[in-house]
Amino acid sequence: MIKLFYSNEMKESDILNREIQNNDEVEDIVADIINDVRANGDQALLDYCKKFDHADLDSLEASQEEIDDAYNSIDPEFIQTLKMARDNIEVFHRQQVRKNFVINDKEGIVLGQKVTPIEKVGLYVPGGTASYPSSVLMNAVPAKIAGVKEIVMTTPPNPDGSLPQAILAAAKVAGVTRIIKSGGAQAVAALAYGTETVPKVDKIVGPGNIFVATAKRRVYGIVDIDMIAGPSEILVIADGSCNPSYVAADLLSQAEHDKLATAVLITDSKVLAEKVQQELEVQIPQLLRSEIARTSIEQNGKIIVADSIQQAVEISNRIAPEHLEICVDDPFAVLNSIQNAGSIFLGKNVPEALGDYFAGPNHTLPTSxxxxxxxxxxxxxxxxxSSFIYYTKDALSQVQERVVDFATREGLTGHAKSVSIRFES
Amino acid sequence: MIKLFYSNEMKESDILNREIQNNDEVEDIVADIINDVRANGDQALLDYCKKFDHADLDSLEASQEEIDDAYNSIDPEFIQTLKMARDNIEVFHRQQVRKNFVINDKEGIVLGQKVTPIEKVGLYVPGGTASYPSSVLMNAVPAKIAGVKEIVMTTPPNPDGSLPQAILAAAKVAGVTRIIKSGGAQAVAALAYGTETVPKVDKIVGPGNIFVATAKRRVYGIVDIDMIAGPSEILVIADGSCNPSYVAADLLSQAEHDKLATAVLITDSKVLAEKVQQELEVQIPQLLRSEIARTSIEQNGKIIVADSIQQAVEISNRIAPEHLEICVDDPFAVLNSIQNAGSIFLGKNVPEALGDYFAGPNHTLPTSxxxxxxxxxxxxxxxxxSSFIYYTKDALSQVQERVVDFATREGLTGHAKSVSIRFES
Incomplete structure (x- = not known):
């Protein structure tokens, strides 16, 4: 059963107990795989496909025919759902596009900032039960909108060498440009360093298991990475008017992800707290992933009874949750007080799952x-x-003494000279 | 003497040879220091001040009196320069401020993104010859504009327990809220985990030596960090009409930073290439830091003779330099072709040093x-x-079947249930 706390009896460590752990054994395995891929390129990828995915591939790359076949085999209603989700993601993310700016209000001076897309991006998509077409959309669509020219997706193949149809269809809907059949640390290494088939990219995004995450951390600096995502989290703030079965279902929607996932309810109602506690017991057995959900709820789950919704918000700001639901009658009144949260779900009828798949905001969110x-x-x-600076010689002459003095005070006479030399006769 | 290449004879490795190196010995030392600070707090900081800075401190924090005394002791003209630089930095960075957005064009649906300042930021300022007041301005002013409430600066004390006057004055001009006397990995650890005196911050910014950089990398995830800066770099693209002595001075303004710094000239003029080569030999001995500059120029410096300015730009895009000068008559004609560069200096009279101190764009730039x-x-x-999502129950009902289908296809019945439960009778 989920643990129940009262806010005035909680220790700091009851609220915050998330620390990142390193695993030396995994580090060593991943280091070897990266070195192997750097040394042996495609052949290393093919060997790992045999070893880990039990697939004997002719080609590392999915053909256009494979992609089209998968797309045409899928229920057209689901293709329609994918397209609607993509369109919603596009509408939201287009608002994020930044323009260049120029400042030109002083005689002879132009300053500005220009925005340029990253040229090539790698998108990792996990295999097995974590093979999510929604992740393909959530990662590829913002890259497309940014103007990224090449989006290279990698994902592990099935033993027969094929890829999951829904993943291929989502890739086609999202506009992924190339699809590589490779998973794990080896796929990350290929994207970071390039092989005969896999282009070296500038940034790697997408979720993955501990081997993928460790590989991403190791190649960070050679390429950029999105983030190292921790276990999923949901925090629900709910008042006494909420339906306990809805709240329980929302908590379980994150608990079913992972035994390490965290689901927390903070409420000002002791009655709701106890009802949700009971309702969780009713709903857990109904889930396909009930064992995972039970472990998550019992080990990491928490119901906190707070003095007020305001105190609930304060505790939430300290936890800084990945997903935050505000289940009260006027959630917009609370929105301004939220300081730290990845995505915020406002009101009693906005389950977090709506944001995972469909609404438009991204589902790749900061955890831990x-x-x-x-x-x-x-x-x-x-x-x-990139910033840029233009000064005419006249404009420079008006500030040259100050710049030369500043540089000289910092002991950098070369910096000073590069300015003063332009005014020597 | 600086090495001279012709673009058609260059190997890929002549152009790009920057790899990040780890140092296991430093890693171990830094790990011990971090553990010590976590265990012993202020006392560990005081002990390290004795050991490394030879300072026996009464208090880890600079008093308002110390700060005001330093400010009042400095040449008022330099205070004026600091204020003018701060104002220029403010004007530029204010253009970067982002607004919240809301999308409300579908019945019953509100989507949006809100922008919130990070609450507490730590600013590391190195000691010794790398104690730069310009860094204080460049880091603190953008944080202030973002709305950061607490900016905690740390910097190592002099042996008498004082801090450099120019650093204190710059901190006052920039609006730093607290100043801690501590340097090295121990200061980074204190900012990441907090001590009795030092508040635990959410993000650490600012340059530092290998111990500081290693500590920042180790605490990344617990707190955010700005970046791990590599050695400084300048790339100058110049045509045959440029004054070789200006070009040489600009190359040296980065070469004097560090023996590992890189200065590269790419030109379409063999005559300019040779004149700059000679001019460097004239100017190097005139520098205060001539030995550093000479090592940098001889070991990492490069002049590349390209077929055209267009080819020079292509090579520059592959190098992706920290500082890029475009010394041609119409630099704005070239600006659009620049894909990868930290800060771009346009025209023949815009030495990189102008941007380091005064013009307004930031001098903390991506290297390597x-x-x-x-x-x-x-x-x-x-x-x-943070993103936010609001749907009325009616709006949810119109998409509920698609969201439930999507979740079910991903095997996440808890996600599906959290939507469907709201429509069960």
Whole structure:
């Protein structure tokens, strides 16, 4: 059964107990795989496909025919759902597009910032039960909107060498440009360093298991990465008027992801707290992934009874959850007080799952309290900015003495000279 | 003497040879320091001040009196320069401020993104010859504009327990809220985990030596960090009409930073190439830091003779330099072709040093080719975004079947249930 706390009896460690752990054994395995891919390229990828995916591939790359066949085999209603989800994601993310700016209000001076898309992006898609077409859309669509030219997807093949149809269809709907049949740390290494078939990219995005996450951390700096996602989290703030069965269902929608997932309810109603506690017991056995959900709820789940909704918000800001539901009658009144949260679901009829698949905002969100300083995946993650400066010689002459003095005080006479030399006769 | 290449004779490795190196010995030292600070807090910081800075401190924090005394002791002209630089930085960075957005064009649906400042930021300022007041301005001003409430600066004290006057004055001008006397990995650990005196922050920014950089990398995830800056770089694209002594001075303004710094000239003029080569030999001995500059120029410096300015730009895009000067008559004609560069200096009279101190754009820039995917430090680095979703029950009912189908196809029945339960009778 889920644990129940009262806010005035909680220790700091009851609220915040998420620490990132390293695993030395995994580090060593991943380091070897990366070195192998750097040394042996495609052949290493083919060998790992045999070893880990039990697939004997003729080609590392999915053909256009394979992609089209998968797309045509799928229920047209689901293709329609994918397209509607893509369109919603596009509408939301287009609002994130940034323009260049120029400042030209002083005689002879132009300053500005230009925004340029990252040229090539790698998109990792896990295999097995974590093979999610929604992830393909959520990662590829913002990259497309940013203007990324090449989006290279990698995902592990089935033993017969095929790829999951829904993943191929989502890739086609999202506009992925190439699809590589490779998974694990080896796929990340290929994207970071390039092989005969796999282009070296500038940034790698997408979720993955511990081997993928470790590989991404190791190649960070050679290429950029999106983030290292921790276990999924949901925090529900609910008042006494909420339906306990809805609240329980929403908590379970994250608990079913992973035994390490965290589901927390904070409420100002002891009655609701106890009803949700009971309702969880009713709903857990009904889930396909009931064992995972039970472990998550019993080990990491928490119901906190707070003095008020305001206190609930304060506790939530310290936890900085990935998903935050605000189940009260006027959720917009609370929105301004939310300081730290990845995605916020407003009102009693906005289950977090709506955002995972369909509404439009991204489902790749900061976990483990990183919403204190990190943001949902966005168009910003697929562009970079360059600043630029233009001064006429006259404009430079008016400030040259100050720049020369500043540089000289910092002991950098070369910096000073590069300015003063332009005014020597 | 600087090496001279012809573009058609260059190997790929002549152009790009920057790889990040780890240092296991430093890693171990830094890990011990971090553990010590976590265990012993202020006392560990005081002990390290004795050991490394030879300072026996009464208090880890600079008093308001110390700050005001330093400010009042400095040449008022330099205070004026600091204020003018701050104002220019403010004008530029204010253009980066992002607004919230809301999308409300479908009945019963509100989507949006809100932008919130990071609450607490730590700013590391190195000691010794790398103690730069310009860095204080470049890091603190964007944080202020973002709305960061607390900016905690740490910097190592002099042996008498004082701090450099220019650093204190710059901190006052920039609006730093607290100043801690501590340097090295121990200061980074204190900011990441907090001590009795030092508040635990959400993000750490600012340059530092290998111990500071290693500590930042280790605490990344617990807190955010800005970037791990590599050695400084300048790439100058110049045509035959340029003054070789200006070009040489500009190359040296980065070469004097660090023996590992890289200065590259790409020109379409063999005559200019040779004149700059000679001019470097004239100017190097005139520098205060001539030995550093000479090592940098001889080991990492490069002059590349290209077929055309267009080819020079293509090579530059592959190198993705930190600082890029475009010394041609119409630099704005070239600007659009620049894909990868931290900061771009347009025209023959815009030495890179102008941007280091005064013009307004940030001087904290992506190094080591990371301009392919990274950006100059900006207001964006001191905020985070949260998305939000509101649907009425009617709006949800219109899409519920698609969301339930999508979730079920991904094997996540708990996700499906959290939607469907709201429509069960």
């Amino acid at each position: 309290g990183t919403a204190r300083f990190s943001s949902p995946l966005s168009v910003d993650d697929f562009v970079k900015k | 080719g990371t301009a392919r995917f990274s950006s100059p430090l900006s207001v964006d680095d001191f905020v985070k975004k």
